[in-house]
Every structure is written in C-alpha cells, then in structure tokens.
Amino acid sequence: MPTPPDRSAWQVFLVFLRLGLTSFGGPVAHLAYFRTECVERRRWLSEAAYADLVALCQFLPGPASSQVGMALGLMRAGYRGAFAAWAGFTLPSALALIALALGLAHAGDAVPAGALHGLKVVAVAVVAQAVWGMARSLCPDGPRRALMLAAAALLIAWPGAMAQLLAIGVAGLVGLAGLRPAADTPHAPLAVPVTRRAGAAWLGLFFALLLGLPLLAAAWPSQALAVVDAFYRAGALVFGGGHVVLPLLQASVVPTGWVAGDAFLAGYGAAQAVPGPLFTFAAFLGASLQGAPSGWAGGLIALLAIFAPAFLLIAGALPFWDGLRARPRVRAALMGINAAVAGLLLAALWNPVITSGIRGLADGLLAGAALLALMRWKWPPWGVVAGCAALGWAVAP
Template identity: 55%
Template sequence: MKPNGTVTEVFLTFLRLGLTSFGGPIAHIGYFRDAFVLRHRWLKDENFADLLALCQFLPGPASSQMGLALGWLRAGPLGAVAAFVGFTLPSAVALVLFAFAATHLSAPYSAGALAGLKLVAVAIVAQAVLGMSRSLCPDRDRATIAVLAAGILATLPAPYAMPIAILTGAIAGWALLRGDAQKTSPLPLNIPRPVALICLGLFGILLIGLPILAGISPSLSLFDSFYRAGALVFGGGHVVLPLLESELVPNLIPHDSFLAGYGAAQAVPGPLFTFAAYLGAGVGGWSGAAVALVAIFLPGFLLLIGVLPFWAALRCHGWAQSAMQGANAAVVGILGAALYDPLFTTAIRHMQDFALALFCFTLLIAWRSPPWIVVLTGLVGGVLLTL
C-alpha cells in the first residue's frame, strides 16, 4: 500500500491523540481504531487487527508501535517519526516539568504528595495485575507459569531474573500450550526485507553491545539501562516498572521519587513509557529525558520494522503463538512480584496508607474513575495524612 498522506497531517493527528488519549494502552487502541479505521479510514479493520496482533506479540509499547506503523502507512518513514513525536511529546513534556517541580515543593507538602503518588502506583499496578491475570492466565497452566516467574524473581539476582523469567515462560508455553494456526491477511505495509534485516541486526547489536560499552564509557549507562528495559517489556507499559526499578533504583533514582513519578505518569495522556522522561530528567535534566525516551522506545521500533515483512509467515505457526502465551503469563508473575516489592513494601507504612491505596483501587475497579481523578485523590490524601 503506497503512502498517500503528508507528514504534517500525521503529526497533527497524533498530536491530538497525544493530548487526549487517557486511560493506558488498551484505551489507546480504542482511540486509534476510532480515528484511523472509522473516521479517517486510513486502513481497513482487518489490517488494523493484524497490526495490533503483531504489536502485542512483540516486546515494547504496543500503542506506540501501532502509532509508528500507522504513521509509516500514511506518510512513509517520516510519517512514522511524526506519529511518534506527536503522540509522545505532550506526556513527556508534562512529566519532565513534574520532575523539576517535585524538587521545589516545600515540606510537608512534598513528602505528602510523593507518598500519595506512591499509593496511587500501588492501586494502578494492582488493577493491572488483576486485569492481565484474567486475560493472560485464564487456565491452570498459565497461572502456574505466572507463579513460576514470580518465584524466579524472588530467587535470582535482579540483572538476570527478568529475562530468565520471560524465557522460561516462553519455553513452558511452547511445551504445555497448544496454539492453533491462525489465518492471516496481507499487511498494509511494504518494508523491504534488507531494511528489516538491518533493523533486527541493529536491535541485537545494541542489546549485546551496549552493556559492554557502558562498562567502558559510563556516559552510555543511562542509554543502556533504558534500552534494555524497552527490549524486554512484554505485556504492556506497566511491566516497565520492575524492569526500570531493577536498573535505576537506588543508584540513580531514590525509591520514593521513582514510585512518585510512576504515579504521576497515570495522570497524563499518551504512552506510559514516557515515564522514562521523568526518570531521565531526574538524572540529567532535559538531555537526560531525551536520551531516556529515545532509548526506551528504540528497541520496540527496531523489532517492529524488522519483523513486519516476516510476520504473516510466523503467525501461521502454532508453536510461536504458544511460546508467546507462556511469555505473557510470565509477565503477569513479574508484575505481581513488583506489586509486592518495591511497591507495597515501600509505599505502605501503616494502616492509613493501606486504606488510601485501597480507596484508590476501588475508584479504579468499582467506580471506573479516570486515572487523573485517582491521581488527584492520592495527592490530596497523601498530603492530608502527613499534616
């Protein structure tokens, strides 16, 4: 399918979505379908579903990968860049400004606000664990894989536990689960195979080479940490929490600031991965935020471009679907482990904290309140608890 739009059109369309798309990656997919299938008619529903299946199959931020693919579809490679910038910029700028403002709040308001945002993070991740367990662990085999992954995180040291848990989940899924081949429809993107192979090669070179280079040149350590986190995130943006926590806390970011920023990230529209901008700003200001953003999004984008020409053939194999089901189940266990440590162990100090976190969780689950209302509730509640 030949691109038939302009870069400016793509940027403005995604900027509007970046300013209004509250609710996380699942909600983003709904916004995208409404905008690009129903209203703008950039592609058909079956093509949209096929791209969505690919983005959910790969590690990385699914909604941002969808945006990149849709931008490329509409206006070529520059359209992909425009889609990324438009969708990401509003929340990234907001979180960088929050990182700067948080350091200037006076006590006890600063301590109370940070404590409240940590409790919001507990509620948000608890909601994610509950929702993901229902969809990704619906049977005893996948539930067992999730528990096994949590056990791996509790047993092995942080740098190795995460990839080993995901790999173990994929192997267990391949061995225990039976995936049926699915019919595939032609993808609407024509990316040359040489370009795809270059992207796959670059993904692997950076994943292996950056830790080595960071050991030689510490200036690359920030890029390395965020790149590895982005390369291993299966199952949605919330899973980036334990990955980044193991990389950055407490050497570069204090626990309290880390969890407070994660809570604040729930109040802004756009991709949850822009949490990286907050963390990067805390380490190196605006330049640190830019490095963190590029690094965390880059691996998912390289994989997407690299796999697109081969996706239809890969999806036909039941073993690939089974392995991904196992990896996704392991992700639930990883996120469940993160809900306990570092979230619960550092945010819940007494019964009043637990009550406020439970109230925020109830707002999300029972009242279905927008995330920004839950964040505001946590902020006000946290300040009141410290007075």
C-alpha cells in the same frame, strides 16, 4: 485522504501527555496505566496483542514502558505517533528535572511528601486492576495460572532484570513444549506501519551508532560528542531499565567530573517524585553538566541520546515480531510468555508496589477504595490518581 482525528499524532500526544502527568509508580505501573488507557478504554489493540508487545519490550534493552508507549504510538499514527507518544509521556518529568537542575526548584519539594505517598497508594490499585484483567485474559486455564504463579514466586524470591528474562524464557519453552493454541484462535495482526526493509535499516542504525559513536568521540574530542556517546550507550546496553541504568550513568558522569556526586544523588531523589520514566533522570544530568553543553541544551541532548536506542530497537523489531507471532509454534511459546508477563506484574504488585505504598490499615483502605473506583464504579484513572494524591496531601502530618 485526511487522517481520522482519533489516529492523529496530536490525539496520541494528548493521550500520552495525560499519562505522563499522572503515571507514578515505576515501569510496571506505567504498563498498567497504558493497558487501562489503550486496551480497556480506547480499544486500540486486544489484550493478547498488548501482552505480546510487552513481552517483546521485556526482551529488548532499554526502558520497557517507554518502548511500549512508542510502539503504541507507532501503530496508531506512524512515526509521528511514536514521537508524539514519547514526547507526551516523557517531557513533563524531563522538563521538571531540567528546571530543578537549573535551580528553579529543590529536590525535596518536587512533590509534597503526603501527595507522593498518596500516589504510591493509588499505584497499588492500578497495578492490581491490571493483574486481575491480564490474568483473566491470558491465564484462563490451570497450566497458565500455574506458570503465572511460578513466575511471580521466582521474581519475588529473586528480583532483578536477569530473573525477569529467565522467567520469560523458561515460560516460553514450557509453552512451546506443552501448550497448544486453539486451531480457531484468531490472530490479530499488529498495525505496524514499518516494512521489514525499514526495520532492518533501523536496526542497522542502532548498531552503527553503538559502535561508531565511541570511535567518533575518540577521533574528535568533544564533550558534546562524548555526552551523546555515554548516554546512548546507557540506553542501549541496559536490560530492566529504571534503576538498573543508574550505575552506568554514575560511572559516566561522576568520575569524569561532569556532574558532582551530591548533585547526582539530589537529582536521583527528585526523579523518584515525578511521573513518567526514570530515564528522564538523564535530562537532569545533562542540564547539570560542567561545561558545554549544559542547561536546557545539555538536558535535551542527554534526553534524546538515552532514548534514541529505544526507538531504533522497537521500530526495527516490530515488523519482524508481528510475522513471528503469527506462527503456531511461536504462538504456543507466547502463551507461556504472556502467563509469565502476568506473573511479573503480580510479583511487582507485591514488591515494590505494596511494600513501598502500604504502611498501615488506612493506606490499605484507601487502596481498596481506589480499586473499587476503578473496577466497579469505572472512574477515570486520572481522577482516581488526583484524588488519592490530594487525600494523601490533606492528611499528611
């Protein structure tokens, strides 16, 4: 039986390619873009199911937004869908950064300064829309609104990956102790095309590579094998993703002489100016390596190595997660966790989204207009993003 067009890997790729070309603003903004596209516009899954998926990816090491994207592709079109979602979301920025490393562009010119600021402003509207939608759906009563606000206050006062895990964990315990799902609340199962046996195999492969690659690199000295080991370890051991991975990458490539310190900083600056996940910085580093592999081969090897743990973990965890979330006690905990996830988004709306995007009254008015365009006038997100970028470029001094 042929695959329906809207469930094909090609369709998934096109959806995530558009997101990969327009999703500026960091991982929290990416989650907001995913929600708008896959929950509101396309109805691939419910608001509660999406929040449960985000909660799972917040607990797993690696790039949370990329893992959510892989999971959405996996549920939509199987393994090919997972790869299509990753490729569409990741390759635009990765290819641009490899080209930069090869000297085809300059870090400061990756995106004009005015356009980049316009993209930061529109991220305010995108995240604000997501906060409003998730709060209405996931925090319909006083206790859950209080949990959302408490989580947001904690994360504003104490930003960082550990605070995120703490807020989510405490909210889960509060939900387990004091919240009760309604008896008639329907459970919408996630369409996970992975059996538990296959999930256990993926998790086993994750740990086998994590433990085995260092042994292989020591037994058969090779820069290519050492590169795969270093980037796989960076993707496997970092909670919070994004900027948190930088110390691991710096320690792996600069002291060893693989990448010069100045080149590392230049690539990091350029990575801020391209859409998609910050983990694509690995592509720049792989292309900049001294000795083989380098160039396009090095960039793609480093890119695949740093994202491989994200796929192995999400494919391994999803089959077990769907069964767990159907249990009443787990659903009660998830009620609290989802409120904390909404609080995480609310905290991120303030810092870094508003603090880095709004520099004055004009920026505030532009963000307000973008929010109206998204929520009241129902403009497509890509059009709002493009419009704000063009306006920022036009009015830049």
